[in-house]
Amino acid sequence: MRYAAEVALWLLALGSYWLFPDYLGLLAQVWIAALFAVSLDLLVGYAGVVTLGHAAFFGLGAYVAGILAVQGWGEPFSGLLLAGLAAALLGLLTAPLVLRGGELAGLMVTLGLALMLYEAANKAAFLTGGADGLQGVEIWPLFGRFRFDLYGRIAFLYALGVLFLCFMALRFLVATPFGLALRGIRGNALRMAAIGTPVRRRLMAAYAVSAGVAGLAGALLAQTAQFVSLDVLAFHRSAEGLLMLLIGGLGALYGAVLGAAAFTVAHHLLAEMTPQFWEFWIGAALVMLVMLGRGGMLGLLRRLGR
Amino acid sequence: MNAALETRGLTRHFGGFTAVDDVSFSLPAGARQALIGPNGAGKTTLVNLLSGALPASAGQVVLGGEDVSALPMHLRVQRGLVRTFQISQLFAELSPLESVTLAVLQRAGRGAVWWRPLRRHRAEQDEAAALLARLRFSDAEATARTDLLPYGKRRMLEIALALALKPRVLLLDEPAAGVPPGESREVLDTVAALPRDVAILLIEHDMDLVFRFAERITVLALGAVLAEGTPAGIQRHPAVREAYLGEMAHAPAA
Numbered sequence: 245m246r247y248a249a250e251v252a253l254w255l256l257a258l259g260s261y262w263l264f265p266d267y268l269g270l271l272a273q274v275w276i277a278a279l280f281a282v283s284l285d286l287l288v289g290y291a292g293v294v295t296l297g298h299a300a301f302f303g304l305g306a307y308v309a310g311i312l313a314v315q316g317w318g319e320p321f322s323g324l325l326l327a328g329l330a331a332a333l334l335g336l337l338t339a340p341l342v343l344r345g346g347e348l349a350g351l352m353v354t355l356g357l358a359l360m361l362y363e364a365a366n367k368a369a370f371l372t373g374g375a376d377g378l379q380g381v382e383i384w385p386l387f388g389r390f391r392f393d394l395y396g397r398i399a400f401l402y403a404l405g406v407l408f409l410c411f412m413a414l415r416f417l418v419a420t421p422f423g424l425a426l427r428g429i430r431g432n433a434l435r436m437a438a439i440g441t442p443v444r445r446r447l448m449a450a451y452a453v454s455a456g457v458a459g460l461a462g463a464l465l466a467q468t469a470q471f472v473s474l475d476v477l478a479f480h481r482s483a484e485g486l487l488m489l490l491i492g493g494l495g496a497l498y499g500a501v502l503g504a505a506a507f508t509v510a511h512h513l514l515a516e517m518t519p520q521f522w523e524f525w526i527g528a529a530l531v532m533l534v535m536l537g538r539g540g541m542l543g544l545l546r547r548l549g550r
Numbered sequence: 551m552n553a554a555l556e557t558r559g560l561t562r563h564f565g566g567f568t569a570v571d572d573v574s575f576s577l578p579a580g581a582r583q584a585l586i587g588p589n590g591a592g593k594t595t596l597v598n599l600l601s602g603a604l605p606a607s608a609g610q611v612v613l614g615g616e617d618v619s620a621l622p623m624h625l626r627v628q629r630g631l632v633r634t635f636q637i638s639q640l641f642a643e644l645s646p647l648e649s650v651t652l653a654v655l656q657r658a659g660r661g662a663v664w665w666r667p668l669r670r671h672r673a674e675q676d677e678a679a680a681l682l683a684r685l686r687f688s689d690a691e692a693t694a695r696t697d698l699l700p701y702g703k704r705r706m707l708e709i710a711l712a713l714a715l716k717p718r719v720l721l722l723d724e725p726a727a728g729v730p731p732g733e734s735r736e737v738l739d740t741v742a743a744l745p746r747d748v749a750i751l752l753i754e755h756d757m758d759l760v761f762r763f764a765e766r767i768t769v770l771a772l773g774a775v776l777a778e779g780t781p782a783g784i785q786r787h788p789a790v791r792e793a794y795l796g797e798m799a800h801a802p803a804a
């Protein structure tokens with residue numbers, strides 16, 4: 245039953261390529277947002293570390309992939325991988341700061357680090373293009389054959405493929421002893437220490453993995469849009485990631501995908517209907533979902549399925 | 551006799567208040583020792599200092615001859631010093647089976663395995679299931695969410711998590727607190743049935759249970775050791791009788 249639902253979901257995702265041929269660009273955005281939300285779910289939903297600065301890793305990934313391409317290395321897969329590694333490294337370096345004090349202190353540190361990175365990218369215009377954005381990103385064809393096209397066909401397939409692989413890797417990870425340990429830490433960190441677990445080391449690993457996946461998502465955006473703006477590092481991106489998680493449901497990975505899809509599509513539709521007012525409706529939908537019960541869309545589906 | 555656990559001048563201040571005051575005591579290997587004292591005497595604070603949940607203001611904790619004063623809690627646990635909590639510290643959303651499996655995996659050094667799924671760790675899961683069965687968890691109880699279990703079962707899970715670590719020194723902070731009388735005896739019998747080479751320090755208010763279990767008793771009052779000795783000696787001890795008479799009165803003659 246659960247397995248069938250999973251297969252159906254991925255088939256639907258792939259099938260949307262033929263179902264909505266005019267919206268391939270938007271759907272690529274959905275897959276990228278989903279990858280970002282899934283990375284956040286590992287940290288927030290499993291390990292219980294809340295962050296307001298995850299855009300830092302998304303943005304770093306985007307700039308690394310973008311700058312590599314501008315400097316003459318436009319091969320997509322290696323660019324993607326380097327961007328993910330850079331973001332994971334930044335995660336590993338900043339994790340000790342984030343995990344130092346209490347929960348609220350950590351939250352402020354994530355916010356502060358993301359703000360610093362945003363301003364640094366703004367100032368380093370010679371490298372990043374600053375407020376004008378990074379121009380001239382040229383990505384070579386996938387596998388040397390499939391050129392990124394105007395209709396977003398290759399962008400769609402590339403983003404969905406990367407999302408699928410990362411999702412399956414994370415799905416595997418959360419079902420290992422390491423994944424169970426993260427759930428244990430979220431449930432009761434004191435008890436985890438009392439059974440001999442180096443809690444901070446586990447959280448640092450989770451933080452680095454989550455940062456790396458967020459970096460991959462950022463790189464996907466840079467490569468498919470062939471442009472990077474400061475927006476990739478903006479606070480609203482971190483906040484929207486959390487919104488997607490809450491909408492879709494925490495701590496189950498699929499909730500992140502559902503939430504990202506719902507948010508991105510709703511954003512698009514509402515922005516077309518009421519360009520000035522779409523945030524109001526997103527807010528209203530969020531309040532309604534919370535009223536409907538815990539667990540977001542996934543929780544709702546589970547209750548309907550029973 | 552060589553001590554399994556020893557403290558030297560262990561002290562903890564909270565602001566101007568001294569909760570644990572220059573405590574030097576030792577727990578011999580294989581000890582069955584009780585720590586008693588009125589509420590607020592500093593018993594839980596002492597356990598927090600021993601386990602590393604709180605840093606000491608002064609003094610040392612020596613585990614099997616090694617000074618562990620500077621070690622964080624998880625490293626003391628890995629050296630065999632395990633505690634339970636007076637106020638249950640459990641994983642509300644996990645089942646007892648998952649919780650105990652976590653402890654077994656960690657003890658076996660597999661707590662961070664990220665390359666092999668949990669379901670392929672059969673040995674650890676079987677060990678966890680066997681331990682829970684020994685502590686009279688039914689299959690349904692072992693796989694239910696922990697926060698849905700009755701209170702007595704949750705207290706038993708506290709102990710199961712400690713036993714899963716195969717401790718050398720076990721600190722039990724009021725394991726039977728709040729458990730109905732019939733079940734509390736069961737809790738203590740489980741503890742008493744542990745292998746003889748485990749040193750146990752039991753904090754308990756019920757004097758019947760203390761006298762059934764303990765071969766030695768340490769009395770703590772106002773953060774300091776007031777007396778230490780055999781159960782019979784403690785019962786006759788004038789200072790103990792004075793500080794603690796009301797609660798000692800119904801203790802059986804030993």
Ligand SMILES: Nc1ncnc2c1ncn2[C@@H]1O[C@H](COP(=O)(O)OP(=O)(O)O)[C@@H](O)[C@H]1O
Pocket residue numbers: 564569587588589590591592593594595596
């Ligand atoms: N974290 C803390 N901050 C301030 N005072 C504390 C703290 N923990 C314990 N105390 C105080 O230390 C004293 C001893 O408490 P505790 O160790 O819990 O006693 P017991 O376990 O013997 O009942 C009490 O007066 C308590 O209020």
Ligand SMILES: [Mg+2]
Pocket residue numbers: 593594595636
């Ligand atoms: Mg106490």
